[in-house]
Amino acid sequence: METEENFNASSQRSSSPESSSSSDFRRIRGRGRGRRRGRRPGGVRGRGVRGVRGVGARRRINQEAAAERVAAAREQRDIQLRATIATLEEQTLRNLVGRICERDPTFVFDVLNEASQNERRQGYHPQPSDGVPSWCTCNHCREMPSEIEKLCCGQTPTNCFSIVPDFQRVVLDDLVLLVARRYREDIIAAAPDADLNRGNRHAAYRQFILWHHGHLGARNRRVIPSCCVWRIRDKFPDTFSQYRGFIGGRLG
Template sequence: MDNPAVEESSTLENPMPLTQEEKRRLLIKKIWARYPAPENDPAFPNNPTISSTSDGSSTEDTEVTETERIGNTNWCSCERCIKMPTQVESICCREVDAVDACIPEGHQCITQADTFLSQIVHHEHVRIANIAIHLDNIPIVDANNNRRLRKTAYRMFIAWIYGILGKGNRRVIPSCAVNAVRHVFPDPNGSYVGFLYSNDYDASEMAFY
């Protein structure tokens, strides 16, 4: 009569050699056994569902932010800004640390500073600065001269706030300051260039900026 117990013992003591495929499967099984199932993995309990930008904000939020200032002045704190055609120009003096530091105590806008009133929007001072820069006394009534005077006033504003920046370095001027300069040196057609980066200029226009 056969003895199953003896036969089983014999099988365990002399197991059949495993094939390469069986060894591979056994090794994979052992490796998987060392790690938890994906649903039980605590490393990422909540998988992201919205693509994000490098600063952590979602792509959808970024698209809204890029245009949310255009067509309104909700971003203005000094109450003297105007609507600007681009997002980059839609900035208030209270949002720029270097500009905000120059606002006199008890006032809310850079356009109320003595230096701004006596230098940046003072017609005669800007005219003289324009002559010094261009070495050319263009008639004040000339529309093109008003354009030069505006650009000169902007350069004076930048020099006052930031000092010498160096060639190619530009800063956006707050909307309130731009509006004040345009009021003193208006374009007869209401046509204004707006902010441009240094590499946006055409070579023929460089003399004006």
Template sequence: MAQPTPSGSRSATPGRGRGRGRGRGAAIPLDSVDMQRVQMLRAERLTSEQDRIQSLSLQESHQLLQRCLTRDPSLLFDIMATQDTPAAAPTPIPGHPTWCVCLHCREMPTDIESKCCGQRSNSCISTLPHFDMYILDEGVLRLSRRVWNDIRAVQDAPEPGESNKQFRHAAYRQYVVWQYGFLGPGHRVVIPSCCVCKIREHYPDPHGQYTGFVSSRV
């Protein structure tokens, strides 16, 4: 005779309690059959999309690229950069950094910050309309600051110059997300000098004091 289930204990119904010991919400790895099925579906989708691309007219291809540029500019920048011939070394300009290609950078206080976007002068990232829209627009940055402060449970300090400082830091975060996506805790990247200078010109410090790149921050 089956033993009665103790009061307060879970029923032994099949399927209940699966994943016990893995922790709540833990993912269950796919077995080999499921992996093969997923890979097959991906291959079929890729082949289907390749066929669709081949069937596009020249005008349709241009329209598709325009949509890509609007939705994810950084992806198209990277792809276009691989198609460009290496830019010739720029003619030295008095007072201009020798390591700069786009001709919009300035001398930086450290070697690690002496980084150029690598684009030609007429396509420097800091001069693109998307840069103004995503990185410099005050409304976008205010929303970004509010989300950031809510996550960290802090408020902006009212000291003189603090508002522009918060705008600059929000702009730096916006640039990283725009160009690299989410990096995760502890991962930091150097923003090109041309873009840093454009942000500082838009939201300057009243005393000209800037923190600069910090390799790690808690």
């Protein structure tokens, strides 16, 4: 009897309104949290972030495209301007420069700087007809701008280093110099020299040193005989006869 009464009382408590509403509230609240927790990313907020990023990327692309169009327009304008200038006569150009300097006096400095550059471009490139220096024994050397560069190969006129066939093949051959330049550019990751004659000239200097002295190492330099230097410079001259000359290293 006590067991049956306890069971009935327990049944009544479990079926009371307060107990039922509390259980329902917990179930509802749990489902609510479940829905919030289970909401997959990529809702309105996620789409908004991606949308902002997409707008930024499109704006950057548009800006780059606009910059490219401006650069192309300027390049086209410069081409047309140079073509127009090329049609003008020399006296017309001189008068035009004078009027530009009157309109903007700062251009006077550009004119003076260019005039000074023209004076410096006289250069130094003696010819064989200028005579053989007193310190030369091979009869193929020419005067040099510094004392350290006044070096002769020391051979007789018929055995001068600069006229033997090997010098032509190893030092002056265009294909050999092309391969030597490309090999060096690949080793030191250097860009090709925009001045082809200068690139070939320096490559020829290196070829002679390698041929005559072997590998010397970094900053270990030797003077090239004058006869060989001018043979190289005759084939690959500088436009304004401006040559750097010998620059000593740690061992000479």
